[in-house]
Amino acid sequence: xxxxxxxxxxxxxxxxxxxxxxxxxxxxxxxxxxxxxxxxxxxxxxxxxxxxxxxxxxxxxxxxxxxxxxxxxxxxxxxxxxxxxxxxxxxxxxxxxxxxxxxxxxxxxxxxxxxxxxxxxxxxxxxxxxxxxxxxxxxxxxxxxxxxxxxxxxxxxxxxxxxxxxxxxxxxxxxxxxxxxxxxxxxxxxxxxxxxxxxxxxxxxxxxxxxxxxxxxxxxxxxxxxxxxxxxxxxxxxxxxxxxxxxxxxxxx
Amino acid sequence: xxxxxxxxxxxxxxxxxxxxxxxxxxxxxxxxxxxxxxxxxxxxxxxxxxxxxxxxxxxxxxxxxxxxxxxxxxxxxxxxxxxxxxxxxxxxxxxxxxxxxxxxxxxxxxxxxxxxxxxxxxxxxxxxxxxxxxxxxxxxxxxxxxxxxxxxxxxxxxxxxxxxxxxxxxxxxx
Numbered sequence: 001x002x003x004x005x006x007x008x009x010x011x012x013x014x015x016x017x018x019x020x021x022x023x024x025x026x027x028x029x030x031x032x033x034x035x036x037x038x039x040x041x042x043x044x045x046x047x048x049x050x051x052x053x054x055x056x057x058x059x060x061x062x063x064x065x066x067x068x069x070x071x072x073x074x075x076x077x078x079x080x081x082x083x084x085x086x087x088x089x090x091x092x093x094x095x096x097x098x099x100x101x102x103x104x105x106x107x108x109x110x111x112x113x114x115x116x117x118x119x120x121x122x123x124x125x126x127x128x129x130x131x132x133x134x135x136x137x138x139x140x141x142x143x144x145x146x147x148x149x150x151x152x153x154x155x156x157x158x159x160x161x162x163x164x165x166x167x168x169x170x171x172x173x174x175x176x177x178x179x180x181x182x183x184x185x186x187x188x189x190x191x192x193x194x195x196x197x198x199x200x201x202x203x204x205x206x207x208x209x210x211x212x213x214x215x216x217x218x219x220x221x222x223x224x225x226x227x228x229x230x231x232x233x234x235x236x237x238x239x240x241x242x243x244x245x246x247x248x249x250x251x252x253x
Numbered sequence: 254x255x256x257x258x259x260x261x262x263x264x265x266x267x268x269x270x271x272x273x274x275x276x277x278x279x280x281x282x283x284x285x286x287x288x289x290x291x292x293x294x295x296x297x298x299x300x301x302x303x304x305x306x307x308x309x310x311x312x313x314x315x316x317x318x319x320x321x322x323x324x325x326x327x328x329x330x331x332x333x334x335x336x337x338x339x340x341x342x343x344x345x346x347x348x349x350x351x352x353x354x355x356x357x358x359x360x361x362x363x364x365x366x367x368x369x370x371x372x373x374x375x376x377x378x379x380x381x382x383x384x385x386x387x388x389x390x391x392x393x394x395x396x397x398x399x400x401x402x403x404x405x406x407x408x409x410x411x412x413x414x415x416x417x418x419x420x421x422x423x424x425x426x427x
Contacts, residue, residue, distance in 0.1 A: 066416055229408045230401055233379035248369040
């Protein structure tokens, strides 16, 4: 995306991040996210029990598995929301697991976008204002932020919902607004946790077409958590998590 | 279902007389349609011709027959090849996959890995069909949707079976 703000260099550590786009525009084979030996327990429950994962630049990867398998925990560790008990996560040239909470927070703000299952839009703001907020936080002036927010809403097919409050939209429309909001700041990686979890088949399809289309267009890498195979089928690759371990497809090559 | 390889797989779990082999087959796979004893012997003769099993001598078994049959290394290789080659999604797929699950458990092999390989094959097909929908006329989209829901039904069975493997293993060793 040409009008993306500069990548976060607040802590001076992001300069080593590799380019997301290879010269021919295809998915890079160099892992952008690389996790090794991840372990994390909540009390006596071992959510992650030695997980190795590679995610390449511009790749759309679906993480699937039954409820309680550890797939959402894996997303939170890869995104630097949770710190693992053991193991490493590397994002480009940055060892995420060496950063303190503030460093991880800066990294998330500068490099990552998030879409969740529901309830993520601010209920008192219109769709266009919801997308504008993160742009304003990066220092873009209001008029320009509004223009870009409107473009993003058009891009995901909900331009006509710009003035509506979240409660005045269908679930599928609200999720597409959430996708626009997550991608508007030009994140390198979009983490989506069950983005179609509360939607019917047709709404899920429109959300996934919007999400994957916009992500590919803007060159974002996507880590998609889902228990729904039809949603996972929009990804380039699937990895399966069972009982805190990746049982299939964790590594590339 | 591939009866021949299922019988071969049962012999992989231990040498058996033809009559006992039929009972074993009926227990796992023949609830609705037991195998005729004649068909068992025809299949055994064929498996000997292929070099996948051998007759082990003439001692009296529980049934009328004298010969015990055991799997050969080539037969064991054939079972492994069958078990870990994912099925092409189709209407007859499910019974083969069920047979593979049972045989993998009887052989104490990695049934979970076998199901993961199958899952990957199904997901590859789903990705292909999903990609076909993009920009296609609505009639094509509807045909693709139909295929996707059928593949999804198989996948749900695969996932549920994977979740039940421990329970199934315990039940089979009782």
